[in-house]
Amino acid sequence: MDYEITVKGLVQGVGFRPFVYRLATSMGLSGDVRNSGGIVRIRLKDVSEDVLKRFIAGLRAEKPRGSSIASIETKPAEHNDAAGFFIISSDSDRQEEFPEIPADIGVCSRCRAEMKDLSNRRYGYPYISCASCGPRFSIIERLPYDRDNTTMREYDMCSQCEEDYSDETNPYATRHFAQTISCMNCGPQAILSTPEREYRGNFAVGEACRILRNGGILALKGIGGYQFVCDPEDTYAVLKLREIKGREKKPFAILFPSIAAIRRFAKVSSEEERLLKSDARPVVLLDAGGKERFSRFVCADSRSIGAMLPHTGIHEMLTAVCGPLIVTSGNISGEPLSYKDDEFFRHEYEGLEGTLYNTRKILTPLDDSVVRILGGRVRTIRYARGYVPGRLALDRPIKKPLLTMGGDLKASFAISKGKNIILSQYLGDLESYAVQESYKAALSRTLELYGFRPEAIACDKHPGYISGRLADELSKKHRIPVVGIYHHHAHVASVMAEHGLTHTIGVAMDGTGYGRDGRIWGGEIFYISGSAADRRDHIGYFKLIGGDEAAKDAKKDLQCLMYAADMDIENPLIGVALDEDINTFETSSAGRLFDIMAAALGLRSYNTYEAECAIALENAAYDALRKGLTTYALPVTSDPVEMLYYAVKARDKGIDVREIALGFHRMLSSWIIRSCSKIREEKSDNNVCLSGGCFANRVLSEMCRVGLVTKGFHVYMNENVPMNDQGIAVGQAYILSLQ
Ligand SMILES: [Zn+2]
Ligand SMILES: [Zn+2]
CATH class of the missing domain: 3.90.870.50 (DHBP synthase)
Incomplete structure (x- = not known):
């Protein structure tokens, strides 16, 4: 037969x-x-x-x-x-x-x-x-x-x-x-181009190693694009690299030659080791805590180290000779990845000592992926090289081919048909024109590669989003409908998609998202059944000043909330602006609340990179946990004015700010658990999905997860889909599939 x-x-x-x-x-x-x-x-x-x-x-x-x-x-x-x-x-x-x-x-x-x-x-x-x-x-x-x-x-x-x-x-x-x-005779060759001359083959690699060991900074063409590389133990090189990239403080990831080398700087569990060695070779965030430390300008006071093992032979050779190396994307912060040779060479980076590359063309630029283990499961922070174009399998088929545009921050789109959703690589923040262009390029390449013709488009409901404007353009061009999806509903739905849920209590905590009442949401608790989300609870609204700057200037946000709490503030103009509603907005953002608390406790007052203040607050709480300090009990409330009032009172009494930071985490998670319990009483539903960027905070997410599990809830979180805004496109697709 x-x-x-x-x-x-x-x-x-x-x-x-x-x-x-x-x-x-x-x-x-x-x-x-x-x-x-x-x-x-x-x-x-x-x-x-x-x-x-x-x-x-x-x-x-x-x-x-x-x-x-x-x-x-x-x-x-x-x-x-x-x-x-x-x-x-x-x-x-x-x-x-x-x-x-x-x-x-x-x-x-x-x-x-x-x-x-x-x-x-x-x-x-x-x-x-x-x-x-x-x-x-x-x-x-x-x-x-x-x-x-x-x-x-x-x-x-x-x-x-x-x-x-x-x-x-x-x-x-x-x-x-x-x-x-x-091979050496027929394939791509290593070329090192320095201001003086060009080296080829083994000479190129040898000279590159010499430059790195002498504290120089090199550009290196990797699988997904150009990278900058230097010695993390050389403070001068690290500072120079920060200058080249325009990246003030955000920690750098480190390429290591082996697991043993990583263990000198960080703790590696067997699960983390498996992830580091996995086919995708992602950056894995590990707890710092080995015997050795890098220059403090590499990861500042972060308690994590982003570590990876070589994913190509060239990375293998460099790190084998030079030891651990900083490897970061070869572009100015906020700009998209460089991946075309001519374009990269057109850009003159002051302070770069050479470029190690080959002439094989990259068609799809890909950043390094970033993952971590949390609560015993893999959590994806950036979905890119090694994972894309993987697919998320659904239980039920999607009725018609869909294109979902995601959001404007950590932009990423998804295409869906049959029982599959394919999430695109991380593309960056769409406020940059260059990122918009690379988003469009990635989108048209993906559609062409898969021969994909969407019959409907979904985008974020935010009226000012660039991804929404792109959706409108595509809808006109292809004469297909556009559906707007609310941001935080999409966050929760991205968890539902991963776990095949059709109903759940949903908790979405993040920095910014457009809400149903036109305000900026970010501390939301829903009951979700099918494609319908009912907002059941939220962090109380508070008024802030300024658009994008409010997401950075925690000190100013703090003064806004202090004014609402009738406390004296440094800058009287803030009071005037709030009274007169000059450039103000109301928000229920958990992200801003973390910023404000960090500023109130004197931990950090400005975000030079995303979530810098929130991370400082989390680290203070973690430090309290680790050192066995007591939790300073704050009354459980959803009212930000009250939260601030009690935290400031404790601070002024001279309570250790780490205990207050821990108390704030405990208070917020207690409010979330209490609110979920109330919804359960009414709906008899044991499912809870946690999503949104704030759950990258390990203290908060573990308190919520463990607290909810103890109360008999089934708790679900994102795993392969990022819990931050990169996962929005998956949530948008899943909501449409449930309609
Ligand atoms: Zn050959
Ligand atoms: Zn092989």
């Missing part, structure tokens, strides 16, 4: 076809295997049912690293005469479901070993890759995933690589049918 087997899942770009070939030939079977859109089709000739079963069991059991099988279907096939087993070139038909496109995969252990093996012909080749590792999504131009459809097509294989590519006898056969295969 002849069979056709259809394998769906992550099966392209991970060496699946050569794996099928090896499995079939090892079992002495005839037939063929091909990529078709995003799925793999296998035909087997003259096999018994028993052999078919063994073959399928083999597919599942021995599938290559980086692949995952969603489903395997078999049906009888027409007879074909071929003898032997063949990998045949790909069809490119379009499917009902999204085709799978592989994410970029960090360099595998076998390639790393070959790179370091003097006798190997790829010894010291920094762009080594194989059938189960290397760049993928960042270099794919169109489907199916074949060399000719990637930017590797510009590099003709040398005869030896050609041999590796077609060699099925090699016991490992890691390069049999590997689309990105290359």
Whole structure:
């Protein structure tokens, strides 16, 4: 009997076809295997049912690293005469479901070993890759995933690589049918361009190491774009880097050569180790706490270190020689990632000693992803390289193809059809014109790559959002409807989407989002059933001055709230502005409340980067917990004036501000738990979803989670979808799917 087997899942770009070939030939079977859109089709000739079963069991059991099988279907096939087993070139038909496109995969252990093996012909080749590792999504131009459809097509294989590519006898056969295969003779080469001269190949890498060890700053072309690299123990270099980037204080991530090296600076649990070594090689936020410390200008007084392991051969080589290195995006803060060689070189960065790059084109720029473990689960903070274009699987199908635009901060869109939502990479804040352009470029590339035609669009309800304006333009152009979705509802729905919920109590705590009454919401508790959200409770409104500046200037926000609490304030003009309603707005923002508390307790009064004040408040509370200090009890309330009044009173009595900070966290979580309990009494619903950027605060989220679980609630939080505004597009899609 002849069979056709259809394998769906992550099966392209991970060496699946050569794996099928090896499995079939090892079992002495005839037939063929091909990529078709995003799925793999296998035909087997003259096999018994028993052999078919063994073959399928083999597919599942021995599938290559980086692949995952969603489903395997078999049906009888027409007879074909071929003898032997063949990998045949790909069809490119379009499917009902999204085709799978592989994410970029960090360099595998076998390639790393070959790179370091003097006798190997790829010894010291920094762009080594194989059938189960290397760049993928960042270099794919169109489907199916074949060399000719990637930017590797510009590099003709040398005869030896050609041999590796077609060699099925090699016991490992890691390069049999590997689309990105290359070597020193035929692939991309390392080039170091300095003001004086240009170095190539091993000389380029050697000179780059020398510059870094002498405290220089280099630009480095990575998988997803240009990066800046320097020695984190060299204070002068770190300060210089901050100057180049215009990044005052925000901590930098560090590339380490090994887990052992990370342990000298931070604690690494087994789960964190697994994440660090995972195919995506994300930046993992770890608790600082090793024997050694970097220059204090690297992560200031942060209690976390963003650590990552090398995801390419070039990163591996640099960190192996130079030790830990700061690796950060190679652009001015707030601007999008640079990824085109000519554009990067046009920009002259004062203080850069050289640029280490190769000429392989990047088609999709991708930042490094950022994750952490919290409450025993993975929490995604930035969804980008290594994860995109992964898919979120839903229980129910979405009625029509959707495009959801996300929000303006941490912009990210999503496309949805069938039972899948695909969230785009992190694109930055849309207030920058350059970020708007890269958002548009990413969107049109994604639509083209998937051949996707949305039949409806959703965007944030905020009338001033740029993403909303883009949605309107697209709606006119394609003559499809636009639906506005409220920000905090979308936050909660992003959790519901991940956990397949259709009803829940929803808690959304963040900085800013447009609310149903036209005010700026940010401390919201809903009851959500299907696609309808009913606001049941919220942090009391308070009046602030100024638009975007209010999100930065915590001292000014503090004075606004002090004025409302009848306390004396430094700047009488603030009182006048509040009385006359000059450029004021009302908000229930939890984020601003954290800023105000940090300022009131004298911990931090200005956000030079997002959530700087809130992090200072969290750190103070954490310090109190760690040192076993008492919690200063504040009366449980949703009224910000009252919160401030009691906190200031305690401060003036000379209570340790860390105890007050801890008390504030306890008070806020008690209010949340109390409010959820009230809703449960009425709705008999045990589900609670927590979302929004404030839950990145580990003290707050653990207090809420543990407190709610103790009271018998089922508590859900975001895992693969970011809990911050990058996850909004997923929530928007899920709400529409429930309508
Ligand atoms: Zn490899
Ligand atoms: Zn070659």
